[in-house]
Amino acid sequence: MNYNKLIDHTLLKQDATPEQITALCYEAKQFSFMSVCVNPCYVPLASELLKDSDVKVCTVVGFPLGMNLTRTKLEETELVLKQGADEVDMVINVGMLKANNDDYVYNEIKMLKDAVGTKVLKVILETCLLSDEEIVRACRLAKDAGADFVKTSTGFSKGGATVHAVKLMRETVGKDMGVKASGGVKTHEDLLAMVEAGANRIGTSNGTKIV
Numbered sequence: 650m651n652y653n654k655l656i657d658h659t660l661l662k663q664d665a666t667p668e669q670i671t672a673l674c675y676e677a678k679q680f681s682f683m684s685v686c687v688n689p690c691y692v693p694l695a696s697e698l699l700k701d702s703d704v705k706v707c708t709v710v711g712f713p714l715g716m717n718l719t720r721t722k723l724e725e726t727e728l729v730l731k732q733g734a735d736e737v738d739m740v741i742n743v744g745m746l747k748a749n750n751d752d753y754v755y756n757e758i759k760m761l762k763d764a765v766g767t768k769v770l771k772v773i774l775e776t777c778l779l780s781d782e783e784i785v786r787a788c789r790l791a792k793d794a795g796a797d798f799v800k801t802s803t804g805f806s807k808g809g810a811t812v813h814a815v816k817l818m819r820e821t822v823g824k825d826m827g828v829k830a831s832g833g834v835k836t837h838e839d840l841l842a843m844v845e846a847g848a849n850r851i852g853t854s855n856g857t858k859i860v
Contacts, residue, residue, distance in 0.1 A: 653682055653683070654682070655840070655844065655848075655851045656682045656683055656850075656853060656856040656859070656860070657683055657684045657736075657851065658680075659686040659831070660673045661803075670685075670694055671694070673687070674699055674704070678699065678702045681703070683705060684704060685705075686708065687706070689709070689729050692706060692733055693733060696732060696734070705735035705736055705769075707734070709737075710726050710738070710761070713740060714740065715742050719757045719760060722757065723760055723764060736768060736769040739761050739770065740803060741773065741787060741791075742754060743775055743779070746783055747783065755794050758791055762795045769798065770797050772787075772791040772798065773800045774802075775801075775803060776808075776814040778807075797827055799828055801815060801818070809832020810832050810843060813846075816847055818847065827849055828848050831852030832852070835858075835859075837860075839859075
């Protein structure tokens with residue numbers, strides 16, 4: 650298996666500098682990773698640096714809490730697409746999911762997927778905050794809304810990806826939808842465990858070490 654193309658080479662730290670993002674992009678090209686995942690302000694830089702490569706530019710929306718207004722998430726999505734993003738990882742409103750306001754969660758995902766169109770939308774569930782029932786419900790809502798992936802975590806909450814959550818997500822969405830494991834994937838063994846559980850994309854800041 651070509652593990653390189655499973656990896657979204659990620660740098661989302663609050664203190665990330667342009668120089669660090671530049672290094673991230675050069676590493677992604679060197680190791681032929683699937684994408685770099687950067688904060689929205691760095692989409693233009695990453696897009697310019699990667700324009701002559703097959704490495705995609707991934708960014709985050711409503712990150713990391715997911716509690717922004719839907720309109721804010723939508724406008725942020727439209728802006729990053731104009732600036733060169735190929736993939737958007739959005740954070741759901743966890744509070745609305747826990748309140749059983751499924752229409753709110755579904756409509757928000759659907760609105761962003763309509764904006765993304767043929768590009769890729771990943772839906773971050775923040776599984777460490779959810780029960781199994783809530784993970785299943787969130788996965789179904791994301792699938793029904795047309796999202797391309799469900800994703801475990803932001804990496805900014807109290808826990809990251811687990812084999813249990815990834816397995817549950819894969820069982821719920823079936824074989825035709827993507828599952829991204831992110832948060833705490835630090836070693837080759839971690840990556841193999843997530844792939845075995847059903848992940849077909851890995852978000853990690855340890856991509857070069859892993860490969």
